[in-house]
Amino acid sequence: MSEDKDTFMGVPRDTIDWKPTIDYEKCDYCMECFDFCPHHVFEKRENEPIKLVVANPLNCVVFCRACSKTCGPDALTFPSKAEVSKKIKETREAMSSHE
Amino acid sequence: MSTNKKVNVIACSGMGKVYGLMAREAVLHTVQRLCPEQAKTLCLAYIVTGDEEALAGFDNQPCITVDGCPAMCSAKSVAAMGGDIKEELKVLDVMKLHKGAKPGTATELTPEGWAITEEIAAKIAERVQEIQKEER
Amino acid sequence: MAEELKIGVVSCSGEDCAGGTISRLATRKMIDEIRPDNTVTICLPLFIAGGQEERMFAKEYPTIAVDGCKQACAKRATEKYSGKVNSVVFVSEIIGDEFAESPALSTRDLTTEHQAMVDKVAAEITKQFDEIMNAKGKDSGARKSSSCSCGCDC
Amino acid sequence: MSDKYAVLPCNGLDKCAGQMTKEIAMLLCEGTQNEMICPVFYRVADARYDKIAKENPLLVVDGCGTRCASKLAGEKGLKIFRKMTVTEEAQKRGVTLPTDTLRLSEKEIALCTAMADEFIKEETAVPEQMVQAVEFPAPAEYLIHKKDKFIFRVPTEGFYFSENDCWLQVVGNRARIGITDFMQQSLSDIMFFTPPPVGVELEQFDEAGNVESGKAVFELICPVSGKVVAVNTELLTAPERINENPYEQGWVAELELTNFDEEKDFLLNTADYMKILKKKVDEFHVNKQKG
Structure with a gap:
C-alpha cells in the first residue's frame, strides 16, 4: 500500500527485533492468539504438522505483548523490553550521526 | 386483570454493533413472549421524527429504555421527546458479567449472545412488573 | 488509488414492524458484504443522542435512506437533523405492505423466505447506490466484486 | 486505601504455577486482615463469599494465561482491584x-514470598489523598483528523504521545498517562479496566495496566519511566469514561517522573503523532475491508 517504509520511533521497523516466539513444546494449537491478534502476525498452516507460525513478525506492534495473555499454556515469549529499547536508542543515535 | 395501560419498552436497535441487535432482540422477547399483556414497544426511529402521532404512542405511560452502548441513543432520544423514563437499561452492564463472551455480530447472535439477550429480557420483564405495581 | 467516495446508508430499523427487521438486515448486508469499501452505516437515533459525526455525514456525503414502512422515518429524520437524502428505498414497496406492517420479527425466526426478501431489498439498495456512484462519475468497484450471491445484477 | 483485601487465587491443581497461587494467597492472608476465597467453592456457592468479595477490594492471583480466577471474578460481576499472574512474574x-513436577521447590517458594511481599509493601505505599494534588488542565485545543464519519482528536498543547497510542501530560515532575482518542475509537466500548499498581516503579515501555472492550485487550505501554502515585479509580466502575473523554476524565494513572528529560526524545509531539495516526487510520481501514 504505502510506499514509505515502516518505521517505529524513527528507526526502520525491520531493524527492531520484536515479535512473539512460539514454544512448540507448550503450544496446543488452541488458536486463541491467532484469533486475538488484529495485525495478522500469526498464520495457520492447516495441513502441516506445525499448525501455527509467526508469519508476519514485522506486523507485530513493538512493545505489545497482549497475545501472550490469551495463551493458556504460556507458549508465547517476547524479547526483553529494556534491551529492545536500548537497541532502538542506539540505532537512532547511529542514524543521526550519519546525517 | 389489570386495567393499566402497557409499559413502553424502547430499544436503541443500534445498527453498528452487536449490542444494538441484542437490545432489539431483548425488547422483542419481552413484549412478544415474556409479558405481552403488560408491555409494548415503540419504534425509536419514529419517535426521533418528533411526529405528534409518534409521541402519542407514549400514552402517558412510563418507559423503559434499552441501550446497546454508552451513546445512550434510546434514553436520550426518548427524554428529548418528552417520554417518562423509569429505567435506563444498558446491554453493556450485562455484558460486563460475561467477560470474554462472544455474542455475535450486528446481524446474527451466537447461542451465547442469545443466552445473554434472554438474561437482559428477564431483567426488562422484572422492571415492567415492578413499574406496573408502582403505577397502580 | 484516489480517495474513494463514501455513501451513507441510514436504515429505519423499525422496532414495530417486520419491515424494520428486513430493512435492517438488508442494510447490513449491503454494508458488510456487497459494497463494504464504499458504504458507512449511520445510526438514526444518534442524530439526537449527540453524534456530531453522524449529523455531519449526510451534509457532506450522499446518503440513502432505507425505510421499512410508509412513515419514512429514516428519510424524514435524516433530513430533519442532517441533510437531504439522495434516494429512499421503501421496503414495503418491495416486499408488500401486508408483510412489512406485520409485527416485528426476531432474527431467531428468520426463514428462507425472509432471507430472500433481505436479498431483494439489498439488491435495490445496491441499484440506487450504483446510480449515485455513476452520477458522481466514479467507479463503484461493482464490476470487480461480482462474487456476491444476493441476486442483484452486479 | 482499605487495610483488608479479598484474595481470590485460581488454585490450578494441574500446573506448577497454579499450585503457587494457593501459596501466595496463604502468604497474603497469614497475619493480615485479608480473607481468602476458595475459587472452587465460590463457583458453586455464591453466598459463602459474596459479602467478602463485594465489600473489600479484590486481589486476584492467576497462575497462567488462562486467567481462571480473573474470569471467575468477571462472571460474579466483581471489580478487580489488583491482579497478579504467576507466569508473568x-x-x-x-x-x-x-x-515435570507439581511440587514446589525452594525457588518457587521464594518467588511466592517475593510476590506476596511486594503487594504487602505496595499496600502500605503512600495513600492517594496524601499525594499533593496537581492540576492537570483540560486540553484547550485539538488537532482533528476526519475519515468518513469518524473524527479523531489530538490535543495541541502540553501533551506528548507514544507510537503505542498512549498520551502523556506533564506538569512539573508529575505526569498523567492515558490512551489516545484514536485507540479508544478502535477499541470501541471499553468494559474493563485494570489499573497499574499504585506505588510501583515503571520503566519506560513497561505495561501500565490494560483495558478491554468486546473487540480486544489493549495493554497500556507506559510512555516514560516513573512511579505510579495515583490511578483513576473512577474507571474501575465506569471504564466508558475513556470512550467519552480519553484526555480528561478518562486519564489512567499519575506518575512521578524519574527520567523525563532523557526519555522525551522518544516521544512524539502533536504534529508527529498526527502523521502516525493518519497512517494507522488508513491501515485500519484496509484491514477492516480485508477482515
Whole structure:
C-alpha cells in the first residue's frame, strides 16, 4: 500500500527485533492468539504438522505483548523490553550521526 | 386483570454493533413472549421524527429504555421527546458479567449472545412488573 | 488509488414492524458484504443522542435512506437533523405492505423466505447506490466484486 | 486505601504455577486482615463469599494465561482491584518454572514470598489523598483528523504521545498517562479496566495496566519511566469514561517522573503523532475491508 517504509520511533521497523516466539513444546494449537491478534502476525498452516507460525513478525506492534495473555499454556515469549529499547536508542543515535 | 395501560419498552436497535441487535432482540422477547399483556414497544426511529402521532404512542405511560452502548441513543432520544423514563437499561452492564463472551455480530447472535439477550429480557420483564405495581 | 467516495446508508430499523427487521438486515448486508469499501452505516437515533459525526455525514456525503414502512422515518429524520437524502428505498414497496406492517420479527425466526426478501431489498439498495456512484462519475468497484450471491445484477 | 483485601487465587491443581497461587494467597492472608476465597467453592456457592468479595477490594492471583480466577471474578460481576499472574512474574524475574513436577521447590517458594511481599509493601505505599494534588488542565485545543464519519482528536498543547497510542501530560515532575482518542475509537466500548499498581516503579515501555472492550485487550505501554502515585479509580466502575473523554476524565494513572528529560526524545509531539495516526487510520481501514 504505502510506499514509505515502516518505521517505529524513527528507526526502520525491520531493524527492531520484536515479535512473539512460539514454544512448540507448550503450544496446543488452541488458536486463541491467532484469533486475538488484529495485525495478522500469526498464520495457520492447516495441513502441516506445525499448525501455527509467526508469519508476519514485522506486523507485530513493538512493545505489545497482549497475545501472550490469551495463551493458556504460556507458549508465547517476547524479547526483553529494556534491551529492545536500548537497541532502538542506539540505532537512532547511529542514524543521526550519519546525517 | 389489570386495567393499566402497557409499559413502553424502547430499544436503541443500534445498527453498528452487536449490542444494538441484542437490545432489539431483548425488547422483542419481552413484549412478544415474556409479558405481552403488560408491555409494548415503540419504534425509536419514529419517535426521533418528533411526529405528534409518534409521541402519542407514549400514552402517558412510563418507559423503559434499552441501550446497546454508552451513546445512550434510546434514553436520550426518548427524554428529548418528552417520554417518562423509569429505567435506563444498558446491554453493556450485562455484558460486563460475561467477560470474554462472544455474542455475535450486528446481524446474527451466537447461542451465547442469545443466552445473554434472554438474561437482559428477564431483567426488562422484572422492571415492567415492578413499574406496573408502582403505577397502580 | 484516489480517495474513494463514501455513501451513507441510514436504515429505519423499525422496532414495530417486520419491515424494520428486513430493512435492517438488508442494510447490513449491503454494508458488510456487497459494497463494504464504499458504504458507512449511520445510526438514526444518534442524530439526537449527540453524534456530531453522524449529523455531519449526510451534509457532506450522499446518503440513502432505507425505510421499512410508509412513515419514512429514516428519510424524514435524516433530513430533519442532517441533510437531504439522495434516494429512499421503501421496503414495503418491495416486499408488500401486508408483510412489512406485520409485527416485528426476531432474527431467531428468520426463514428462507425472509432471507430472500433481505436479498431483494439489498439488491435495490445496491441499484440506487450504483446510480449515485455513476452520477458522481466514479467507479463503484461493482464490476470487480461480482462474487456476491444476493441476486442483484452486479 | 482499605487495610483488608479479598484474595481470590485460581488454585490450578494441574500446573506448577497454579499450585503457587494457593501459596501466595496463604502468604497474603497469614497475619493480615485479608480473607481468602476458595475459587472452587465460590463457583458453586455464591453466598459463602459474596459479602467478602463485594465489600473489600479484590486481589486476584492467576497462575497462567488462562486467567481462571480473573474470569471467575468477571462472571460474579466483581471489580478487580489488583491482579497478579504467576507466569508473568516468573518471566519478569527470570525464574523458570518446572514442567515435570507439581511440587514446589525452594525457588518457587521464594518467588511466592517475593510476590506476596511486594503487594504487602505496595499496600502500605503512600495513600492517594496524601499525594499533593496537581492540576492537570483540560486540553484547550485539538488537532482533528476526519475519515468518513469518524473524527479523531489530538490535543495541541502540553501533551506528548507514544507510537503505542498512549498520551502523556506533564506538569512539573508529575505526569498523567492515558490512551489516545484514536485507540479508544478502535477499541470501541471499553468494559474493563485494570489499573497499574499504585506505588510501583515503571520503566519506560513497561505495561501500565490494560483495558478491554468486546473487540480486544489493549495493554497500556507506559510512555516514560516513573512511579505510579495515583490511578483513576473512577474507571474501575465506569471504564466508558475513556470512550467519552480519553484526555480528561478518562486519564489512567499519575506518575512521578524519574527520567523525563532523557526519555522525551522518544516521544512524539502533536504534529508527529498526527502523521502516525493518519497512517494507522488508513491501515485500519484496509484491514477492516480485508477482515
